[in-house]
Amino acid sequence: MSEVAFGRTVRLVTERSTSRRGFRIGLEAVEKGTGRLNFDPEVQYEGDGIAFRRGDVLFGKLRPSLRKAWLADTDGDAVGDFHVYRPIRELMTSRYLAYVVLSAPFLDPVIASVYGAKMPRADWTQVRNTKVWVPGVTEQRAIADYLDRETAQIDAFIAKNEELIALLTERRAAIVAYLITGKGAVGSAERIDSGVDWIGTIPSHWEVRPLRWSARIRTGTTPSGDSVFADEPGQPWIRPDDLDVSGGPSIASRWLTENGAAQGKPAAAGSTLLCTIGATLGKAGRVTRAVYFNQQITALKWALNDEFLFWAFAAARAAVVRLSVGNTLPILNNEKLAGLRIPVPPLEEQSLVVGRIKEQTARLDAAIDTARRGVVLARERRAALISAAVTGKIDLGVVV
Structure with a gap:
């Protein structure tokens, strides 16, 4: 060998x-x-x-x-x-x-x-x-047999965790949709038909409004030219991968120089950022500071509870996707987005709904994070096992 x-x-x-x-x-x-x-x-x-x-x-x-x-x-x-x-x-x-x-x-x-x-x-x-x-062909076959067995067990563990993540994520989405449309509202039991498929019924004192009535909508930019991106943290620039769907603040992974930032306008703190192009269309995140963002993202800001707007988009993702056009590269323009209708409770109730969503999704988020960490560790274990086996670091007792 x-x-x-x-x-x-x-x-x-x-x-x-x-x-x-x-x-x-x-x-x-x-x-x-x-x-x-x-x-x-x-x-x-x-x-x-x-x-x-x-x-x-x-x-x-x-x-x-x-x-x-x-x-x-x-x-x-x-x-x-x-x-x-x-x-x-x-x-x-x-x-x-x-x-x-x-x-x-x-x-x-x-x-x-x-x-x-x-x-x-x-x-x-x-x-x-x-x-x-x-190594010799006999030992190669033994190594491959060993890795087939071990990776099959790891893959089965990963598959079970991914299935669990999918189930928990589905449950989480159902809770958000239930609460954002007032199904868990305290007080009046009277409900009316909202006239919107994704919303269903709402408490009779709630409203349903198109976004254009309440929100400012603006699409981002990707700067061009030299010296627009910063090696060291400068002005934060958000891309779709940076959007945190859990409701936590979305954190930029790239930064702009002052020259790059001058080519765009930042989204205000509290904005909801929505991906409106490509495979991640409908993915939403929120920001707690002013940020710049690329052309795949649209920023939305209103004068009411900012977190309620984010959770409304988390619940409306399927409805957002249905508004898009194009199969290979789906796109949602601002005009169509402005027509999306969302539930709007009184301001004080918006805060109550946000609080209930956070409370009821916290345990699910912790379970999802645990399962995801398990998947990451299992994949690392899989890669390390392969590397060790094909470099002779695992003794399989093969007589050469």
């Missing part, structure tokens, strides 16, 4: 498919970090593909996808930014190879070597020189 250059153990397959085969796969179908495939037969991948065989390993060479790899269990075409590795049978087994390319000792130098400014990619001339530990 020894460390050898990766390129000595595999052949990079570059031959394009001469005819489109039935099974075609893109990077979107490969799950990051697990080696699993989430194939959707409804998705059609266009363009030329690299012809792969059963037993080849497909590796995403684009930096955001460098932790994506799949051991092919059928022949097909790899469409997009893939490397296709075909193991040299005398040196490398397919199953062992699939774990090697997901290990830190392989990924870390590959990630460090990527090139390109906008779409960084791994270069085969660098990848092939990466050192990998190559």
Whole structure:
């Protein structure tokens, strides 16, 4: 057993498919970090593909996808930014190879070597020189068997936690919708039909208003030119990933220079920020300080209880999505958003509703956070186990 250059153990397959085969796969179908495939037969991948065989390993060479790899269990075409590795049978087994390319000792130098400014990619001339530990074929099979068993248990634990998170999140959303529409109101039991599907009935003394009557609505910007982003914290600039859906303050992960900030206008403290473009359309967060925000986000501010407005959007997410247009890239413009109708109780009741929501979601949020931490730790354990096994740090008692 020894460390050898990766390129000595595999052949990079570059031959394009001469005819489109039935099974075609893109990077979107490969799950990051697990080696699993989430194939959707409804998705059609266009363009030329690299012809792969059963037993080849497909590796995403684009930096955001460098932790994506799949051991092919059928022949097909790899469409997009893939490397296709075909193991040299005398040196490398397919199953062992699939774990090697997901290990830190392989990924870390590959990630460090990527090139390109906008779409960084791994270069085969660098990848092939990466050192990998190559035991005998018998030991490789034992390692793969061991990792199959151990990762299956970890994956089952992750799946149960993710199922729990989904159930708790659904329960949380139901509580928010119940309370934001006055179902838990104290006092008058008389209710009337709001005339809005997502709201249902409301207490008779509540109102239903379109946003344009009460809220200021403004879309954000992404600054252009040189020296617009700050290396050190400057003016906070919020993106969709920064939005905290739990109701806590959303915290910026990037900052603008004064030059960058001059190209936009900040959202006031207390604003609700709503994603109105793309896959996260309808995602809402709130801010407790003035922030700048990108063009995927719309800021809303009103003179009533700011937290009530945020929770109203948390409950209305499905209704917000239905207002959008476009399938590939859904978009919601400000005119349509301004027509969204929301429940508006008296100001003092808004504070009571917000208090009840916080009280009843706190325990659920704690349970969700615990389950999420469990998933993170399990994934870290999975990655560490693979890295240890393919570098000979786990003694499996194989007689060589």
